[in-house]
Amino acid sequence: AKQQGRNRFNYFAPFMQEATRVRMNLVNELREAVQRDQLRIMYQPIIDLANGAIVKAEALVRWQHPTRGLLNPAEFIAVAESSGMITGIGDWVFRQAAREVQKLQALSSPAFQVGVNKSAWQFHDDGSNYQEWLDFLQELKLSPHSIIIEVTENLLLETANNNSDRVLAFQHAHMQLSLDDFGSGHCSVAFLKRFAIDYIKIDPAFIHQGNDGMLICEAIIAMAHKLGIKVIAEGIETPQQLTALTAAGCDFGQGYLFSKPISGEELEKQLQKQCSP
Numbered sequence: 001a002k003q004q005g006r007n008r009f010n011y012f013a014p015f016m017q018e019a020t021r022v023r024m025n026l027v028n029e030l031r032e033a034v035q036r037d038q039l040r041i042m043y044q045p046i047i048d049l050a051n052g053a054i055v056k057a058e059a060l061v062r063w064q065h066p067t068r069g070l071l072n073p074a075e076f077i078a079v080a081e082s083s084g085m086i087t088g089i090g091d092w093v094f095r096q097a098a099r100e101v102q103k104l105q106a107l108s109s110p111a112f113q114v115g116v117n118k119s120a121w122q123f124h125d126d127g128s129n130y131q132e133w134l135d136f137l138q139e140l141k142l143s144p145h146s147i148i149i150e151v152t153e154n155l156l157l158e159t160a161n162n163n164s165d166r167v168l169a170f171q172h173a174h175m176q177l178s179l180d181d182f183g184s185g186h187c188s189v190a191f192l193k194r195f196a197i198d199y200i201k202i203d204p205a206f207i208h209q210g211n212d213g214m215l216i217c218e219a220i221i222a223m224a225h226k227l228g229i230k231v232i233a234e235g236i237e238t239p240q241q242l243t244a245l246t247a248a249g250c251d252f253g254q255g256y257l258f259s260k261p262i263s264g265e266e267l268e269k270q271l272q273k274q275c276s277p
């Protein structure tokens, strides 16, 4: 460790150049990945805590890298955002998720929903893709309610300051809105009504914090329910967490306790099992 400490300073300047080179490579590789169809979507089941059934899923993007294996979004979403590629990737994720939800609804119920993450960078476009997305859902004969758009508090804050019209546009488009990682950002509670939020996803940090965290979860759930908003708890890893959240009246759960993210095919199999007793 001592040796590493010394080297860190010696190699600082070359390291910076190296970082730029690595980033440029990653941008080029990601561009190729999109063209060569190397992106994948995994679906993490979301469970109705009242009866244990899988009733929704979250679409999570992966990169099947030719040499580095399956990469998590942490390794490439930031580069996708800063290079502007996130818009194209986001559209692709949406379309894939919509095709998948069509199959999942046929296997379970027309009420089955898939959540799609939308980052702030995707709003820097002109926002006209809502209409394209709605048209696509209509082509597939899906209700706009089939898709939940997951946004963060910071995105709402930024949108409220700059271009709230665009977010409001998709309220009118009737897709559902979920507020991701609730409690980790700087969102005014007033926004919950202003943006007609349908779901709150409690930040997993509160669920992993023990008793104090659970008190905060209880308060969030009570407030959400008063406002007519349903609550999804993310990152449920233990039976104890599940018991406490169920007792607090939480509506839906997601986490490794139930399932890690799985392929669309695997999720279809699970729904088939669930629906044929």
Ligand code: C2E
Binding pocket: 044, 059, 060, 061, 072, 073, 074, 077, 086, 090, 093, 117, 118, 119, 150, 180, 181, 234, 235, 236, 237, 254, 255, 256, 257, 260, 261
């Ligand atoms: P997120 O939206 O908060 O997604 C939840 C993350 O928690 C996922 O990580 C999921 O695999 C992980 N997770 C699920 N259950 C558990 C659990 O029980 N314990 C723990 N510790 N973690 C759990 P993932 O798939 O690596 O995604 C990371 C983030 O990347 C996502 O966070 C989301 O912000 C972003 N992301 C993923 N897909 C997309 C996409 O298509 N578009 C955009 N813009 N962002 C995406």
Ligand code: CA
Binding pocket: 058, 117, 150, 180
């Ligand atoms: Ca999310």
Ligand code: CA
Binding pocket: 180, 181, 201, 234
């Ligand atoms: Ca989250």
Ligand code: CA
Binding pocket: 171, 175, 176, 177, 195, 196, 197, 198
């Ligand atoms: Ca709404």
